[in-house]
Amino acid sequence: MPAPEKGQAFYMMNNPRRKFIKMGAMLGVGSAFMPLQFCSPAKKEENVALETPEETKSKLESFGIQLYSVKDEMAADAKATMTALAGFGYSQFEGFDGGKGVLWGMKPAEFKTLTTDLGVQMVASHANVFENLDTQAEEAKEAGLEYLICPWIGAQKTIDEYKMMAEKFNQVGETLKSHGLKFAYHNHDYTFEMLEGVLPQDVLMDNTDPALVDFEMDIYWVYVAGVNPAEYLAKYPERFKLCHLKDAEADQGNGEERGVLFGSGEIPFGEIVKDSKSLGMDYFIVEQERFVNSTPMEAAEKNAAYLQNIFMY
Template sequence: MTNRRSFLKTSALLTAGILAAPNLYAFDKKYVGLQLFTIREAMAKDPKAALAKVASLGYNAVEGATYTGTQLFYNMSGVEYAKTLKDNGLISPSSHYMLGESMDAKGTITNGWEKAVDDAAAIGTKYMVCAYLLDPERGNLDHYKATAEKFNKAAEVCKKAGIQFCYHNHDFEFEAQNGKYPFDVLLENTDKDLVKFELDLYWASRANQDPIKLFNRYPGRFPLWHVKDMDKSTAKNITEVGNGSIDFKRIFAQSKKAGLDYFFVEQDICPGDPFDSISQSISYLKKNLI
C-alpha cells in the first residue's frame, strides 16, 4: 500500500531524475510537421485540398519541397500560398532548395539565390535548406570543402533576411574518403552560426550513424530533423514512424543537445496512399513522443 512516506520518496527520486537528465523534458511539443515531398503527387494535383487534408490529420507545420524561382510555391503566389496555409492553421517554417551547381534551374543556391531568399522571407520562412547534392555535386573532400564555402556565402544572404541556412543529409555523406566523412567536412568547414543542419534520422541511421553521437560532437547544429523509420528487414527500407527499428524516444530525449526547433515527418516512398502512412506516423508520435 502506498503511504505518505513512500509517496514522498518516489517524488524525490523523480525530481532527482529530472535534475540529473533535464534533456528528457526539454523538447517543445507545439508543432508536428510534414515534409510535403511525402505527398508530392497530391500537392501537384490539388495543393489546396492536399494541405487541408494534412491539417485534418493533426499536422500544423509543413516543409516545402518545391520552389520554381519565379515566386511560385506549388503554383501559387507567395500571398496565396501564405493565405492557404493560414486558412488551414498551418505554418511553413522551412523549405527545401537545390545547390544548382549541375542543373539549369532558377531559385537555387548558385542561380537566383537572392530572389529565392526574398521570396522565402515574404512568406515568413525561418529556414532555407539545401535538400540534396546531385552526383556531380559531390566529388572528393576538396570539392566538399568548396561546397561548404558556397553554403557559408548562401547563409550570409539568408542571415541578412533573418533566415537560417541548413543542409539536409542522406547517407552518401557518411561514405568515408581517406578516413574522413564528407558530413564532417561540411560541418567543420561551415560557420557554426551561419550554417546549421537538418538531420535525417533515417538516412543517418541507415549509414550506421548514432544521432546522439552527432549531437554530442556538434551540439546545437541540428535545429531541424526529418523523422521517418527504418524497417526491420535486411533492405532497411523507409517505413512509417513507429513501424521500424529506430529508437525515437532515445533520440527525442536529446532534442535540447541537438538544438531542435522543428521536426518533419517524411516518407520518401509509401506502400499505399501516402495519407494513410502519414496518419499512422502522427498517431504514433502523439501517443509516444509529443
C-alpha cells in the first residue's frame, strides 16, 4: 500500500501519398530531360488510399480498485462506498484489514451476496498472513476471494533475512493452496533498493516457488525507486499476476509522495500495461493515497473515467 506519441511521424513514413509525392518530385526534375515520346498524359488515379489506418490500440476490459484508496469512507459505510465505486465502473475490488477484518465485519456469505449483487469480483485482500491464516483463508474462500496478499514486510537488514522471508512466503503459499486460494506479495520501494550488492526483490523472486507464490507489482513504488517496471516484468515473466496502477508527478526532490490523478503524472502506463498483458498480468488495481485538490471518492471517480474513456495501450 502505504513517451510522446509518434503518430505524425508514423503517418508520414507510412502514408502511401508520401511515395507518390516523392515520385512526383523525381519526375518533375527528370521530365525536362526525357524524350517527348516518353511523355504521356497522367492517368487519373482511382481509389487511391490516402490514409493509413490508425495503429490498433486496446483499452482495459476490466479494472479494480484497492479499497484502501477510500479507507475513511469504507470505515464509515462499507456497503455504500462499495456500491458507489461499482457505479463508477470498477468491476473488481481489492480489500485490506481496516480493523474490522478483510470483510468489514460482514459474514462471508453476506459479503459474497453484496459483491454478486453489485456485479463486482472481490479479487483479493491485503492481510496479515502471518497470524490466524487458516481462519482468514476459510472466510476468504467462502466470500469468493482468489488471493490473500502480504502488503508489507518492512526493509530487512540483510539479504539472508530476505531469504528467510522468501521461505515464509512459500509456507504461506502452501497453506493457502490447501484452502483453494493463492498467495501474493505486494512490493514497496525498499525491495527495489540495492542491499549488499543485490536487489532484495530478486532474492524474493528467486527463492520462492512459482507454484505457491505470485507477486503484485506496485508500479508506483518500482518507478520511484528508479527501476523500469516494464523491464522488471520482462525479467520475471508470469510471476506478477496483479498490479497497482498509480501515477506520479515529477520528482520535486523533497522526498514527499508523488501520487496524482491518472493522466497528470509521468508514469508511462501505456507501455507498462501493454507489456504486462503478454507477461502474465491478470489484474489491474487502481490505488491512490495522496490527494491534491480532490477527495478520495472524487479521485476514484476521475481515475475510473480516465481508464474507461481516455486510457489506451
